[in-house]
Amino acid sequence: MRNHPSPPGALSRRSLLAGGAAAAGLGLSGCGSLATSLSDQTVVRQWNLLAGSDGAIMTDMHQQFMDETGIDLKATTFAWGTPFYTKLTMGAAGGNAADVATIHLSRLESLSPTTLMDPIDLGELEEAGLRPEDFPPAMWDRCFSDGELYAVPIDTHALVNYYNRTICDQAGVLNDDGTLLETHGVDEYFDLLRAVKDVTGEYGTSLDTNAGWRQFWAWYRQQDGEWAFHEDGHELDDDKALAAIQVMWDMAEEGLCPRVSDGGQTAANFENGAGGLVQVGNWEITRFRQFDETQGLDFSMTEMPDFFGNRRTQGDSHSYIIPRHNLWSDEGRRATLDYISWMLQHSLQWGAGAGHTPAYLPVTESAEYQALEPNAEYAGVSENVQYDPDVWFSGSAAPLADRVAQVLAGVYAGNTTPEQALDAVKAEAQTLVEQPNPVD
Amino acid sequence: MMTTDTQAPDAAPTADKPPSPTPTAVKRRSWTGLWFVLPFAAVYVVFLLWPMILGLYYSFTDKSLTGRPVSWIGLDNWTEAFGDERAWQSLLNTAEFTLYSTPPLVILALALALLTHRARKLGWFLRLSFFAPFVVPVSVVTMLWMWLYQPDGGLINHYLGAWGLGGDHLWVFQEHAMGSVVITTVWWTLGFNFLLYLAALQAIPNEVYEAADIDGANWWQKTVRITIPLLKRITALVIVLQLINSLRIFDQYYLMAGGGTNLSPEKVAIQHIYEMGFTGLRVGYASALSYILFVFILIVAIVQLRLLSRKED
Structure with a gap:
């Protein structure tokens, strides 16, 4: 399970928390990837570039996600385009970026996935409820680099x-x-x-x-x-x-x-x-x-x-990627994948609200989605x-x-x-x- | 072992003899001083000296933000930088910005300081008005002026159009980026120079003016013959600070004419460096460019200091 790297040494969660508190005292917290907050709720940090009007739809979905799963999602929206990618690269280079981030699939190679991102294991993805067959094959192929999966597509826009x-x-x-x-x-x-x-x-x-x-x-x-x-x-x-x-x-x-x-x-x-x-x-x-x-x-x-x-x-296609982490907690990693899976399974809302065509085929092929207006009028875009x-x-x-x-x-x-x-x-x-x- | 050996005999004599105050006092004083300097020195070393050394090293490598292995490439970055047309253009644009922004920022600041100094009753109000923009964050300032400059419906174009002066000017967008940013910068940063001048004006002793009054000098003569010459030192300081600040132009320019929203083809030096390093991931090349800008600013500062110090002699 090389995708579940446990924290270095035999750190218990208690000592992690203590370390986190010490770091906070030094003014260094806030950038770590400690996936537990003091309230014992699992935290998932997400960075996105959805500064346009689709960002509002994502925020609504995030609220629902938190209500349903009890996971504390902390999403940050950056200015679209280069400011976002600059931030993402810098964060990932230091191993202190968010747990999950949105990118454009066309940017995958330019973001050097092998050094700046964590690969996603097909097994853990399946555990979270997503299978390769659920995506259009051509789009799915674009998510790989060097034979490893690095991105999970959300939509076509x-x-x-x-x-x-x-x-x-x-x-x-x-x-x-x-x-x-x-x-x-x-x-x-x-x-x-x-x-x-x-x-x-x-x-x-x-x-x-x-x-x-x-x-x-x-x-x-x-x-x-x-x-x-x-x-x-x-x-x-x-x-x-x-x-x-x-x-x-x-x-x-x-x-x-x-x-x-x-x-x-x-x-x-x-x-x-x-x-x-x-x-x-x-x-x-x-x-x-x-x-x-x-x-x-x-x-x-x-x-x-x-x-x-x-x-x-x-x-292009918005896609989730997992920036490189210095440190993962098992539950944080699992919550991150659960988040990705939840968002895709609920992407009908993403299509209906933000006009994107969901990448997740069980949604796109559903009768409910096919009947959406005006989406049906431009369904040919995919x-x-x-x-x-x-x-x-x-x-x-x-x-x-x-x-x-x-x-x-x-x-x-x-x-x-x-x-x-x-x-x-x-x-x-x-x-x-x-x-x-x-x-x- | 060595240390314990030498320490033991040291400790014994001091215990025997009455302590001679001078050497220990000197020692203690120097140590205490170091502790006070340490926080600053540590920050200085970690966040200034070390990055400077690291930057110089990176400029000889193909260091990339992606974190792939670094290899030594000798002078490649430097030769590329000297042949980089965009880099030279961006330096020229920076020089142009400095040329446009420095004179108004010095002259207007002096004029407004003189005005405020004379205005006894409204003094507090003028001080507040002229200095207030300086405390506004750069993002707010640029947002405000971007709205003023909008081609359709912006305040400036609205009145230009209404007065028949061509309301279709594309302020900030593509054509007039430089002038627009200069105007914004003057409005925004004038307050600092203004404050320096005002403080210097208040430091001029009143007796000088009283003497001039007795000689029958008028306001203009007093300003030109007394005030301005006595402000010479502060003027030198203001000009040096202003030149360095203007050469370091980035924030306003990036927010107004660079970045995602507008596509001005002109770039300023730091913007080019930023794009090469953080957007283009080429930290090594950006380091070489930074050093070129650093040398450029250093030369300007040295030449200026020499000119001004000679005047003072």
Whole structure:
């Protein structure tokens, strides 16, 4: 049972507690992984990056978990993206991170699982009630590194297309049943945006112009574009990349989307009707629902529009990992796995509330989940989702995505032409390729 | 064994003879002093000296945050750093920030201190108003100004638009990050310099002004001929502190123009180091970059001290 390392020496729990109290006296407690609190309740520390509106759903689920199991869960939410990953890496490097943390599955390799994480034993996972067959095989395979399991996926999340039914109805772009007209190709979709823009008077779609990476990767992958990275270089398909960037340029140039808009602004533009559509992640559903409750917003969601012959979209999977620990108590480890298992088995709520597609098949295949609205309308995303390229500087909030997004923000702003942007994207990728790899 | 041998004869004579006070007193005094210094010295060694030495060592290795085995790579990090365009650009951006932020932070602080010093009745109010921003945490300050700078609906753009000055300026976002951060920094940190000046102003003896009054000097003459020359020493201090502070710009810049929310292509030096080391996991390379910045700041500080001390002679 190498996954159950007992504390060094023959420490009894009493002496552990005494040690903990002594450490507290020195102001050093709070960072240890002593899984027992003074009230004798098992404590599980969790770190997550769910700073968006899906975080509220997770908090609700945590409360239920604590009420049901009596385990004391201490969850901390960090700012999404690099601040979270920086904290996680630093904590794990010292062996003092949380007991369990959420990451994006695309980031697994870039976080050096073999040195910064504890592997999860299939036996202990089964004991907690999870089996490998419960996950989509392709996703499950991504959770391994060096033949060991390091991650347990929670969901699939992706860019989807929200539409304001009131505005779209006025623009005449709805089907009889109130769903958005399906378009094929860039031209048809732009026509739809023009009709919507005529109604809103501002934008057709309210894009997040700082999240250009997601849109680029979706539209590039819709054309079957591949991005291969090797030792001394990389191969990007120039024509396909240019076609994807051209869409951004044209859309902003015609005023069909904003020139500059960050995440908050993008959501606000959709809420206040400045844009009749918005392509952001399914996780914004909680925010829009709240807005609907207080001020009224009749909206629904569908998959990423077909720009280049299919509806592929950029996405990722939130996953649980266990950061490397200096010290585990048996009950703490068991409680941690119980927590993971409980969250997955209750992920119907995660899907219904936060709009994510649960990874746990018994939930996704249940009749109850299949009947969820508007989830059913974009159920295809789990087939169409495209993970980021597989290289150590790639993945959600990794340098590749950040730097490409920076270049593409210039395209939306009208400062960088698509040709300049393509050159810049390739140059950025080349710089990253040439950097010594700190992970392997 | 050696120690017990030497101690035994030492103890015997002191017991016999009346103790000569001087040597023991000196000894005791020096030991007591050390104990007082110890807490500071320990913290200084553990958290400053040791990391500095370790950092220098890391800069010659491929030390990674992932904790994989470290190997000696000689000068590779240093040659990479000297050829790193982003690193030089970030140093230039830091210099640019220092150039923009230091003059207003010194001149405005002096002007406001003079104003407050003259205002007898409203003095407490002005002191409070000018110093208050300084005690606000950086996260709050940046949040506040980010709202002011918002392209849609932010206070500044709202009025710029209303007055026909181009309300579509993309403050902080992409284009004007540097200027926006400078303005925020001036508002936020001015209070410290202001306080230094105010204290120095109160230390100028009144007799000097009385003498000038007798000679019929007006307010302007007194300020230029008496106040400012007598503030020379404090001005030197303020400039040195301000330059070093400005060269170390990170917090506000990272919170406003870096990080997750906004994508300014400009980076400042510490931000670049932070990204290389903590986000990019390359602690070795980041250590080399830190030493380059350290030398850069050291040179500025030495040149400045030399210039100023010569003036005082």
